Structures are given as structure tokens and as C-alpha cells.
Amino acid sequence: MESQNLLEVKDLRTRFHIAEGTVYAVNGVSLALKEGETIAVVGESGCGKSVTMLSILGLIPIPPGEIASGEALYQGRDLLKLTESEMEHIRGKDVAMIFQDPMTALNPVLSIGRQLGEPLRVHLDMDKPAIRQRSIELLEQVGIPDPAHRLTEYPHQLSGGQRQRAMIAMSLACFPSILIADEPTTALDVTIQAQIVELVQQFREQMHMSVIWITHDLGVVAEIAERVLVMYAGFIVEEALVDDLFEDPRHPYTLALLAALPRVDRRRDRRLNSIPGAPPNLLLEPKGCPFAARCELVFDRCREEMPPLIQVAPNHHQAACWFDVTTGKPR
Amino acid sequence: MSASPPMRSENPQPLIQVRQLKKHFPIRQGLIFEKEVGAVKAVDGITFDIQQGETLGLVGESGCGKTTAGRTILGLYPITAGSVIISGISLEEADKEHIKLLRRYAQMIFQDPYASLNPRWTVSAIIGEPLRVHKLLADDKARTERVHELMLKVGLSPRLINRFPHEFSGGQRQRIGVARALACNPKFIVCDEPISALDVSIQAQVVNLLEDLQDEFGLTYLFIAHDLSMVRHICDRVAVMYLGVMVELAERDELYDNPLHPYTQALLSAVPVPDPKTSRKRQRIILPGDVPSPINPPSGCRFHPRCPIAMEHCSQQEPEWREVTQGHWVACHAVNP
Numbered sequence: 001m002e003s004q005n006l007l008e009v010k011d012l013r014t015r016f017h018i019a020e021g022t023v024y025a026v027n028g029v030s031l032a033l034k035e036g037e038t039i040a041v042v043g044e045s046g047c048g049k050s051v052t053m054l055s056i057l058g059l060i061p062i063p064p065g066e067i068a069s070g071e072a073l074y075q076g077r078d079l080l081k082l083t084e085s086e087m088e089h090i091r092g093k094d095v096a097m098i099f100q101d102p103m104t105a106l107n108p109v110l111s112i113g114r115q116l117g118e119p120l121r122v123h124l125d126m127d128k129p130a131i132r133q134r135s136i137e138l139l140e141q142v143g144i145p146d147p148a149h150r151l152t153e154y155p156h157q158l159s160g161g162q163r164q165r166a167m168i169a170m171s172l173a174c175f176p177s178i179l180i181a182d183e184p185t186t187a188l189d190v191t192i193q194a195q196i197v198e199l200v201q202q203f204r205e206q207m208h209m210s211v212i213w214i215t216h217d218l219g220v221v222a223e224i225a226e227r228v229l230v231m232y233a234g235f236i237v238e239e240a241l242v243d244d245l246f247e248d249p250r251h252p253y254t255l256a257l258l259a260a261l262p263r264v265d266r267r268r269d270r271r272l273n274s275i276p277g278a279p280p281n282l283l284l285e286p287k288g289c290p291f292a293a294r295c296e297l298v299f300d301r302c303r304e305e306m307p308p309l310i311q312v313a314p315n316h317h318q319a320a321c322w323f324d325v326t327t328g329k330p331r
Numbered sequence: 332m333s334a335s336p337p338m339r340s341e342n343p344q345p346l347i348q349v350r351q352l353k354k355h356f357p358i359r360q361g362l363i364f365e366k367e368v369g370a371v372k373a374v375d376g377i378t379f380d381i382q383q384g385e386t387l388g389l390v391g392e393s394g395c396g397k398t399t400a401g402r403t404i405l406g407l408y409p410i411t412a413g414s415v416i417i418s419g420i421s422l423e424e425a426d427k428e429h430i431k432l433l434r435r436y437a438q439m440i441f442q443d444p445y446a447s448l449n450p451r452w453t454v455s456a457i458i459g460e461p462l463r464v465h466k467l468l469a470d471d472k473a474r475t476e477r478v479h480e481l482m483l484k485v486g487l488s489p490r491l492i493n494r495f496p497h498e499f500s501g502g503q504r505q506r507i508g509v510a511r512a513l514a515c516n517p518k519f520i521v522c523d524e525p526i527s528a529l530d531v532s533i534q535a536q537v538v539n540l541l542e543d544l545q546d547e548f549g550l551t552y553l554f555i556a557h558d559l560s561m562v563r564h565i566c567d568r569v570a571v572m573y574l575g576v577m578v579e580l581a582e583r584d585e586l587y588d589n590p591l592h593p594y595t596q597a598l599l600s601a602v603p604v605p606d607p608k609t610s611r612k613r614q615r616i617i618l619p620g621d622v623p624s625p626i627n628p629p630s631g632c633r634f635h636p637r638c639p640i641a642m643e644h645c646s647q648q649e650p651e652w653r654e655v656t657q658g659h660w661v662a663c664h665a666v667n668p
Contacts, residue, residue, distance in 0.1 A: 044530035159621045160393075189392035189557065191618045194601040198617060216531065219560075219603025222610045242607045260535040262564035264602040265609065267584055271542070272564065274535035278500045294532075 005073075006210050007033040007056075007095075007178060012070030012080075014048070014055045017063060021283045025051045027234035029070075030309075033178065038204060038211040040225035040242075042218060046279060048234040049214045053180050055080070057097060058087045074178075093123040096171035100183040102163035106155040112139075112166055113151030119173040138169040142199060161192035168199060175207055182214045197224060218261060222246060230254050233280050233290035236309060240317040250312045250319040250326070253291045289321070297323045299330070344419075345380035346519060346551050347404065351413035352377050354396075354403045358626065372625050373399040375575035376413065378652060379660075381519075386545070386552040388566030388583075390559060390598075394622055395572040397555045401521040404553065405437050406430065417519065435465050438512040442524035444504035448496040454507055455492045458482070461514040481510040485540060502533035509540065513548070521553045526561065538565055559602045563587050568658075571595050574633040575625050577652065581659040591661045594634050632664065640665050 014026040026048040033039055041049045054060050056072045056079055072079040079090065091097075099105040107115060116138060117131040126134065132151070139147035142165040144158075155163055164184060171179060181200060185193035201224065204211050213224055221228055221242065228245045230238040230253065238251040249255045259273035277294045280286075289295070292302040301322050309320040324331050355370040374396045381387045389397045402408050404415050406422050415422040417437060420429050438461075441447035448457055458478045461467075468474040479489040485506040496504055505525060512520055522541065526534040542565065544550060556562050562569055563583060570580040571594065579592040590596045597616040604610050618637045623629055629636050635645040642664060650662040 044532060161621055189622075190559070190601040190603075191392065191597060192621070193603075194615055194617050197603075198615075217603065218531075218605040219610075222605050222607040223603050246605065246607055257531060258605065260531055261605050262560045263604060263606075264560040264563055264587065264599065265604050265613075268564050272535040272538055274539050275532035276536075278502060278533065279530075 004034050005032045006035045006075075007031075008073040009052075009056060010071050010073075012052060012055055012072065013068040014051050014060060015066045015068055017066060022285075023282045024284075024286055025234055025282060026055065027286050029231075029234075029236055031229060031236070031239075033210050033212060035177075036204075036208050036210055037227065038213060038225055039227045039229065040213045040215060040221040041229045041231060042215055042221050043231035044216055044279060046233075046282060047231040049231050050182055052231075053097070053182060053212065053214060057091055057095060057180070058082065058084070059091075089123070092119050092171075092176075093174045094176055095178045095180065096174070096176035097180040097182060098164070098167050098171050098184045100186050102160065102167045102187075103155060105167055106163060108155055110154075111151065112153055112155065112158070116151070116166065116170050116173065119170060123174045134173070135169075138173055139166070141172075141203075142166070142169045143195075144169070160188055161195060164188060164192075164196055165199070168196070168203075172203055172207070176209060178210045178212065179204070180212045180214070183216070185220065186215070186217070193220075200224070218246075218257065230257075233282065233286065235286075235290055235306070235320065237291065237321070238319045239309065240313075241315050244313065244315055244317050248313065248317075250317065250324075251291075251321050252295045252297055252323070252325060254319075255325060256294075256296075297321075297325070297328065301330075344383075346383045346418055347381035347553075348416040349380070349400075349404060349413070350378050350416075352400070352403060352410065352415060353412040354399050354408055355411045369626055372575050372628060374403060375625075375628070377572070377575075377577045379570055379577065379580055381551055381553060383518075384545075384549055384551055385567040386554050386565055388562040388569040389553060389555045389572065390557060390562055390569060391572035392557065392598075392622055394574075394625065396575040396625070397572050398523055400572070401439070401523050401553055401555050405439055405521055406433060407439075431465070435461075435515040436517055437519040437521070438515070438517040439521045439523060440505075440508050440512050440525045443528055444501050444508055445496075445528075447508055448504060450496055453493050453495055454478075454482070454487075457496070457507060458510045458514055461511060465515055467515060477514070478510075481513055484513065484544070485510045486536075500533075501529050502536055505529060505537050506540065509537075509544070513544065516548070517550070519551045519553070521555065523555045524557070525554075527556065527558060534561070541565070559599060571598065574622060574628050576633060577660075577662065578634065579659075579661045579663075581661075585659055589659075591655065591659070591666045592634075592663045593638050593640055593665070597639075632662075 009031045012026055012029045016023040029052050043049045055067055067080055113135055116135045120126045120131045120134055135151055136147045139150055144150055144162055144165050185196050225242045228242050229236050232253050238254050256275045275294050280290050288303040289306055292298045307320045307322045309318045312319045322330050353376055354374040355372050357367045358369045359365045360368045391397050455478050458481055459474045462474050468477055482489045487506050526537050554566055566583055568582050569586045571578050573594050579595045590599055597618045600616045620637055631646045631648050632650050635641040645664055650664045652662045654660050
């Protein structure tokens with residue numbers, strides 16, 4: 001089992017020391033990614049889903065950031081212990097990332113060709129004609145019309161969807177084994193989102209990549225993921241196969257989140273279930289369950305002690321809750 | 332919010348009547364001798380009514396003109412052509428007094444709860460501003476009392492009255508924006524993507540609040556959004572826009588269960604469903620390409636270059652906006668009869 005894991009993160013804790021105090025962004029996250037698998041990390045803003053990925057890739061500025069504990073094993077090496085120059089050989093080559101906002105992720109003063117060519121030059125040591133030919137191929141593969149001409153253009157000359165396509169082309173340039181997609185469709189309209197989701201799935205199959213898809217949209221999760229991790233306030237609160245998560249959620253937060261969502265394919269049958277209050281202040285050191293203040297089932301122990309992430313159902317379905325939500329009784 | 336949408340016969344006089352409304356933004360060139368070299372046709376001839384007490388959803392992708400339509404209806408932009416009649420008063424013909432009255436009567440809730448509140452003003456000043464502008468409560472004490480009352484209505488503690496916007500979370504800020512819109516007892520509120528900047532667990536709070544307020548004060552909403560699932564949840568009728576024109580308008584469940592326009596069909600099929608089993612079964616219509624520029628929209632039907640069922644005359648002739656069954660409007664050559 002263990003040997004199949006392409007990436008294995010254990011007990012990752014990331015903090016930021018800022019003027020107001022310490023931000024407890026990631027509080028002991030463990031996850032495993034198998035070869036060829038797509039997992040989704042879902043959660044609301046500030047839940048630590050992006051910071052987790054940035055920590056793994058060594059993209060957290062230190063200071064103010066601090067990786068307080070944890071390891072991230074990739075091909076037997078702990079990514080968190082690599083030097084910056086060692087990391088540069090992995091980032092963009094073995095592990096690539098695409099971001100939410102292609103306009104800020106792309107450099108506005110460099111042409112698409114220059115930016116697309118960079119990973120090819122740095123990681124694959126290609127010469128100029130080879131870079132040009134490969135760049136055209138890549139743009140063609142992601143469905144950008146007139147690729148030779150596009151190479152001379154700048155990011156602002158492309159539409160939002162095309163910019164995201166160009167960024168995907170860039171990330172795929174060196175045949176990565178892991179693609180981390182950080183809300184790549186959030187800034188896009190639904191019809192363009194559908195195009196991008198389809199594109200990533202197609203490449204995942206062709207290149208036999210593993211994908212970590214970060215999102216806040218449970219609809220997108222249902223569409224792309226095989227396994228799902230639900231994050232809240234820097235903790236993983238539930239982990240399950242996608243069907244199990246939607247059919248049989250075991251954490252009160254997941255349950256509440258699903259009940260707060262309207263469905264496009266169903267008639268309205270009730271008011272939305274709103275979750276009272278707001279996520280906890282990350283400037284306070286976590287104590288007890290982070291969801292306790294908003295949870296219907298809360299009792300004394302929840303406020304004192306963080307429940308461990310334990311198996312609650314078959315297929316490695318895990319939840320971190322003192323309660324068994326199926327019976328409403330403490331475990 | 333009423334469970335069933337109000338029928339036309341019950342409401343012979345709509346609260347809002349929009350006829351052939353156009354809003355073009357000129358593009359100028361030249362430094363000294365500015366010339367008009369074209370126009371962004373943001374809204375290019377839309378016609379619809381909003382009944383008293385209903386919620387009309389206005390959906391479409393970015394750049395389709397839905398926000399411009401909402402702002403033009405409120406008189407925030409001068410009208411290029413066509414007319415808007417609110418409660419019998421025409422926006423174009425109204426004199427100063429009438430315009431002032433309309434501004435009280437019709438309010439707006441904005442998308443970005445960060446940008447739409449003045450960061451240097453306290454909550455008290457922000458919510459009290461419309462009362463001051465319209466000289467409704469001149470006395471400071473009475474105004475503070477009214478602000479208290481409004482804060483309670485939207486679920487904010489009046490203890491926070493002297494705080495500044497940055498001290499609130501996104502959801503709370505949106506509540507401040509709602510309280511400000513309610514200050515002058517409006518009849519009609521344009522909600523411009525009021526929840527798209529909020530997290531899922533907070534979205535439901537704000538949506539439920541808007542529904543409660545509608546019940547309590549008999550409000551009429553124009554709900555502009557791109558989240559088609561939420562629109563199905565809160566709207567009575569839904570209108571779909573594409574590149575400055577309306578392509579379809581129908582009662583909520585009719586539109587979602589029986590979409591007639593190929594664009595509506597593609598749009599609905601692209602919305603992800605939070606249910607993996609349904610998601611695998613759904614047939615998706617993936618539209619090729621991007622939305623064209625509104626400066627030089629395609630001839631004939633604006634959707635024809637991306638339309639999966641486009642016919643030859645679609646590129647030549649603009650389809651007529653017509654009512655195909657009771658209350659179901661569509662603009663498409665392919666729809667019979």
C-alpha cells in the first residue's frame with residue numbers, strides 16, 4: 001500500500017508570524033497521493049488548502065512563514081528538506097502547479113512564447129528551434145487557435161479561458177507526474193470552466209498524471225475527484241472516496257456544507273441550511289475542534305480536545321469528530 | 332418569497348417595465364479632437380417586466396451585460412435608447428423630484444462587500460447615509476435609532492454601530508450593505524451578484540436573509556448572478572442574457588426543466604452538480620471558443636458562431652424575441668413554432 005504512494009505528506013504545520021501575532025494556517029495535515037489518482041482538497045477561504053500545497057512546493061516565503069513540522073515524501077525524498085536549487089529541479093518539472101488567476105500568474109511583460117519556453121529551456125535543456133516547435137505543439141494540444149502567432153502575443157491579448165489554457169500548457173511542458181491545480185476555474189465562467197475541466201482530465205489520462213485539485217466548489221469536486229479531503233481552519237476534518245463523501249458524509253461540517261448548496265437539477269424544496277457564525281480566527285492557537293463554535297452536536301469535549309482523524313466507515317473513510325453523526329451519539 | 336410565482340393575470344400592472352433598452356458606451360480616440368470610433372454595445376435591446384413582489388433572476392456569463400442592465404434600470408447610467416418605467420414613472424421623462432423619489436424607491440446591493448463600503452466611515456454613517464441624503468430623519472438621535480433597528484433586521488448586533496468595515500467579515504459586510512439598501516424603505520432592490528464573493532456557508536445566510544426581508548417588506552428583487560444553482564433556488568422567473576441581448580425568459584422551473592435556447596441548454600449543462608453519480612450521467616454540451624466582443628457582435632443571432640445547431644440564416648437574420656408558450660420567451664430561429 002505504502003509503496004504506491006507517489007506523494008506522502010505527514011503532519012504538516014505551517015504558520016505565519018505577522019505583526020498581529022501568529023497565523024495558524026495549517027495544523028497537522030497528512031495526505032497521500034497515489035500514482036494516476038485525482039484527489040480534491042475542498043474548503044472555504046482561509047482553510048489552508050492553498051498554503052498546504054505551497055508549503056509542499058517550497059513556495060512559502062520564510063519569514064514570515066514557518067514550516068513548524070512535517071515531511072513531504074516524493075520519490076523517497078523529503079521535499080521540505082531540499083535546498084532551493086534542488087527544489088527548482090522538481091518544481092515545474094516533476095511537480096507542476098496551475099493557479100487561480102492566470103492574469104497574475106503569468107508575467108504581463110513577457111510574451112507567451114518566452115514564458116512557455118522557460119521550463120523547456122531550464123528543465124529539458126532544449127535549443128531554440130526545438131523549443132519553438134514544442135511550444136507550438138503544446139498550445140495546439142490545449143486548444144489555442146493559431147499557436148504560432150500566439151507565441152508572440154502577451155497575456156493581456158488572450159481571453160481569460162485562453163490564458164488558463166496557456167498556463168496549463170506551461171505546466172504540462174515537462175510531463176510532470178503531479179499536477180497541483182489551485183482553483184484553476186474559479187475566475188472563469190461555467191461554460192469555460194467545463195472546457196478547462198475536460199482539458200485537465202484528458203491530459204491526466206494521456207500522461208498518466210496524478211492531480212491534486214484544490215477548490216471550494218463541491219460541484220467541481222463531484223465531477224473530477226476520486227478521493228476528497230475536506231479542510232476546515234487548517235485541519236483535515238474528513239477524507240473519503242467521492243461517492244462515499246457525497247452519499248454518506250460523516251463530519252458535521254461536510255453535512256452542513258452539502259445542505260447549504262442549492263441544486264441546479266432539482267426543484268426548490270426547502271430553505272437553504274445556513275451554517276451560523278464564521279470560521280474561527282486563525283490568530284488564536286487552535287484548541288479543541290475548530291468547528292465546535294458552529295456545530296449543532298457540540299459538547300464539552302469538542303471545545304477542549306481536537307478529535308483525531310479516524311476511520312469511521314469502509315474504504316478508508318475518515319472523519320475527525322467525537323460524534324458518530326449516523327447515531328448522534330459520542331463515539 | 333412566495334412558493335409559486337405570481338401569475339400575470341393577478342398583476343396586470345408590472346412594477347418595472349423595460350422596453351427595447353439599450354446602453355452603449357462610446358469608444359473615443361484622439362487626444363484633442365476626440366472622435367467616436369465605435370461603441371461597446373453592453374446592452375442592446377432588452378424587453379421584460381418585473382412584477383410586484385417577485386424575484387427576477389438575470390443570468391449570463393461575464394460581459395453579457397447583466398450588470399449594465401441592472402445599473403441602467405436604476406438610472407445610474409443614462410439610457411442610450413428604449414425605456415424603463417418604474418411604478419408608472421418613466422426614467423427618461425421624470426423630473427428632478429421624481430428622480431429623487433425613484434432613488435429612494437429603488438436601491439442596489441453590490442457584489443463586492445469590500446469595495447462598496449467606505450473604509451473610513453463607521454457602520455452608523457454608512458447605514459445612515461441614505462437617510463441623511465434623502466432628509467428622511469434629520470435628527471441625529473432618530474437616525475441612530477433607525478440604524479439600530481436596521482442592524483437588528485439584518486442580524487448585526489447594534490453594539491457594533493461605531494465599528495469600521497474592516498472589523499467585519501465578508502458576510503457581515505454584506506449585511507451592512509443590505510441594511511443600507513433597506514434604510515429608505517425601498518420597494519425594489521437590484522442585487523448585483525450579492526453572494527458571489529462569499530464562502531458557501533455564508534452564502535446561505537445572506538440568501539436566507541434576503542428571502543426573509545422580501546417576505547417582511549414585500550420587496551421586489553432583480554437578482555443578477557452567474558451561479559445558476561442559486562438562481563434556481565431564489566428566483567421566481569429567470570432571464571438569460573448573451574452578449575447584450577436576452578435569449579430566454581421563463582418561470583424558474585420551466586426554464587431549468589425545459590430550456591429552449593441552445594445557449595441556455597449549454598449553460599445549464601455546464602453547471603457542476605454536487606453529486607458524483609448524477610454528474611457522471613449528465614450529458615454536457617461544451618461550447619467551442621469564447622464569448623465574442625460586444626464592440627462588434629456577430630451578425631444575425633449573436634450566438635450563431637458557437638451554436639451547435641446554427642443554420643444558414645442564423646448568421647443573417649436576428650431572431651425575434653417572442654412568447655412561445657405562456658410566459659416562456661425565447662429568441663431563436665430553431666425553436667418552433
